[in-house]
Amino acid sequence: MDYFLQQLINGVTLGAIYGLVAIGYTMVYGIIGMINFAHGEIYMIGAFIAVISFLVLGLIGITWVPLAVVIVLILTMLFTAVYGWAVERLAYRPLRGSFRLAPLISAIGMSIFLQNYVQLVQGARVKPLPPVMSDVIVLMDRAGGFRVSVSDLQLLILALTVTLMIGFTQVIARTSLGRAQRACEQDMKMASLLGIDVDRTISLTFVMGAALAGVAGVMVTMYYGVIDFYIGFLAGIKAFTAAVLGGIGSLPGAMLGGLLIGLIEAFWSAYFSVEYKDVATFVILVLVLIFRPTGLLGRPDLEKV
Amino acid sequence: MDRAAGDPMLTMTGVHTFYGAIEALKGIDLTVATGEIVTLIGANGAGKSTLLMTLCGAPQARYGRIVFEGEDITRLPTCQIVRRGIAQSPEGRRIFPRMTVLENLQLGAITAPASYAEELERVFLLFPRLKERSAQRGGTLSGGEQQMLAIGRALMSRPRLLLLDEPSLGLAPLVIRQIFQVIRDINRDHGMTVFMVEQNAHRALRLAHRAYVMVNGLITLTGTGAGLLANPEVRAAYLEGGH
Ligand SMILES: Nc1ncnc2c1ncn2[C@@H]1O[C@H](COP(=O)(O)OP(=O)(O)O)[C@@H](O)[C@H]1O
Ligand SMILES: [Mg+2]
Numbered sequence: 001m002d003y004f005l006q007q008l009i010n011g012v013t014l015g016a017i018y019g020l021v022a023i024g025y026t027m028v029y030g031i032i033g034m035i036n037f038a039h040g041e042i043y044m045i046g047a048f049i050a051v052i053s054f055l056v057l058g059l060i061g062i063t064w065v066p067l068a069v070v071i072v073l074i075l076t077m078l079f080t081a082v083y084g085w086a087v088e089r090l091a092y093r094p095l096r097g098s099f100r101l102a103p104l105i106s107a108i109g110m111s112i113f114l115q116n117y118v119q120l121v122q123g124a125r126v127k128p129l130p131p132v133m134s135d136v137i138v139l140m141d142r143a144g145g146f147r148v149s150v151s152d153l154q155l156l157i158l159a160l161t162v163t164l165m166i167g168f169t170q171v172i173a174r175t176s177l178g179r180a181q182r183a184c185e186q187d188m189k190m191a192s193l194l195g196i197d198v199d200r201t202i203s204l205t206f207v208m209g210a211a212l213a214g215v216a217g218v219m220v221t222m223y224y225g226v227i228d229f230y231i232g233f234l235a236g237i238k239a240f241t242a243a244v245l246g247g248i249g250s251l252p253g254a255m256l257g258g259l260l261i262g263l264i265e266a267f268w269s270a271y272f273s274v275e276y277k278d279v280a281t282f283v284i285l286v287l288v289l290i291f292r293p294t295g296l297l298g299r300p301d302l303e304k305v
Numbered sequence: 306m307d308r309a310a311g312d313p314m315l316t317m318t319g320v321h322t323f324y325g326a327i328e329a330l331k332g333i334d335l336t337v338a339t340g341e342i343v344t345l346i347g348a349n350g351a352g353k354s355t356l357l358m359t360l361c362g363a364p365q366a367r368y369g370r371i372v373f374e375g376e377d378i379t380r381l382p383t384c385q386i387v388r389r390g391i392a393q394s395p396e397g398r399r400i401f402p403r404m405t406v407l408e409n410l411q412l413g414a415i416t417a418p419a420s421y422a423e424e425l426e427r428v429f430l431l432f433p434r435l436k437e438r439s440a441q442r443g444g445t446l447s448g449g450e451q452q453m454l455a456i457g458r459a460l461m462s463r464p465r466l467l468l469l470d471e472p473s474l475g476l477a478p479l480v481i482r483q484i485f486q487v488i489r490d491i492n493r494d495h496g497m498t499v500f501m502v503e504q505n506a507h508r509a510l511r512l513a514h515r516a517y518v519m520v521n522g523l524i525t526l527t528g529t530g531a532g533l534l535a536n537p538e539v540r541a542a543y544l545e546g547g548h
Contacts, residue, residue, distance in 0.1 A: 176411070179408055179412055182403075183412050186401045186403060186404070190401070191412075192382075193363070193387060194412050194413060194416070194458070195384050195388050198384070
């Protein structure tokens with residue numbers, strides 16, 4: 001029971017991170033019907049920006065943790081937003097209206113380019129980040145039992161994710177930008193007939209998704225303490241699986257899918273085998289694509305315009 | 306920008322539009338004056354919808370010039386044209402099916418947020434049915450209600466030129482009468498200039514001040530609504546039998 005509880009806490013933490021990345025996949029798919037394969041790299045870049053920012057803040061003497069974390073989050077979101085914007089501008093917009101496979105190939109190319117770019121400028125070796133937050137709250141510690149604890153960092157990850165997801169959902173549901181995004185999703189031509197700048201709306205969708213992936217990058221860096229230029233690949237596939245599992249195109253679906261993937265990964269590692277934890281995700285991806293391609297919360301009538 | 310009734314608001318000169326290699330508009334000349342209701346009639350496939358969409362830059366004219374209120378809008382992107390004061394209720398209505406009636410109307414006002422409340426009240430006054438249905442999803446409305454919503458949504462941007470593509474298509478006679486009444490009212494009471502494509506030639510010609518007849522991508526006839534109603538050629542081609 002205690003062991004189970006601990007895995008639950010770990011799984012939810014992981015799920016929060018995957019969920020944030022999954023939102024970017026699902027929103028971009030919703031609006032332009034394309035899988036942005038470079039999205040995992042944006043998350044990886046977010047992780048690198050986090051490491052660099054923490055280092056620089058340490059050098060200039062900003063060591064008060066809450067302040068440092070806030071600054072790093074803001075910096076990372078800004079930078080990843082710019083990267084997301086640039087990726088759309090360079091790799092996808094010029095191909096809008098061409099055959100369906102073209103942007104997909106371009107996306108894969110972009111992904112390889114970003115990986116190599118980071119490898120080139122940052123080196124291929126693993127980058128460590130000394131623990132920024134290391135306090136642990138022990139929840140349960142019975143004699144002979146398993147110690148159940150939650151770290152400050154885990155609480156921060158959960159609180160931040162929940163806040164961002166609520167904020168994000170509100171933006172989509174209530175603001176004029178969110179309405180414009182949904183309008184583009186349902187009928188791009190009509191959206192432009194109403195005076196909506198479709199290109200700008202698509203850009204902003206990439207920017208928003210990238211900023212969320214940036215936050216996930218910061219959190220994963222703090223959580224695991226090591227990153228390399230390759231982390232975007234696996235995390236990208238997992239988050240993509242989360243988006244597909246939840247129902248690609250669906251915002252609550254991405255959150256739910258992220259949570260489920262995080263839980264499955266945590267429990268799989270805990271009860272079966274750590275070595276094969278990534279296989280679990282791939283198995284799910286294949287099964288969902290075969291048996292329920294619309295996912296858990298996806299519409300069966302996923303019409304694309 | 307105060308314009309007196311009768312000034313040309315919209316001018317198309319020698320406009321050609323292509324879909325790939327297919328030439329859908331083959332040199333269109335027409336004008337719409339401030340305060341008019343102008344209708345464009347013609348058989349299915351003549352190019353009427355293409356003409357309205359070309360006015361909005363989607364697709365853009367390949368040759369020719371479109372001038373709106375003195376400004377050349379031929380090469381402007383669609384969203385910029387709409388911001389100049391042209392709104393369209395397009396063919397097939399294109400209501401956002403998974404958004405509520407209210408959200409559809411809010412989207413209509415996206416270029417004119419300042420006058421949103423005022424316009425919403427006016428649209429609800431014109432179409433009380435939309436007020437009753439405001440929380441319902443667009444996709445669940447009847448055809449007539451969708452047409453009301455499409456027109457209402459276009460009006461939300463406070464256009465000076467309203468483009469309507471077959472507002473009567475597929476609707477019951479009673480609903481058609483209601484919608485044409487609204488078109489007449491917004492033109493008479495609010496001075497809205499209306500350019501309307503119709504297959505229901507009889508009603509359209511009775512409502513319109515002036516009309517154009519289109520065949521195969523070209524304007525073949527023009528005159529007053531009453532004049533074309535009496536024209537034997539028009540009667541034979543568009544009025545007798547059916548309507
Ligand atoms: N998106 C399109 N792609 C290719 N051809 C089109 C397209 N839309 C219309 N057409 C063609 O252009 C011509 C004019 O069509 P349209 O403007 O819809 O006529 P109308 O509205 O008068 O019925 C038709 O021959 C039609 O087949
Ligand atoms: Mg048509």
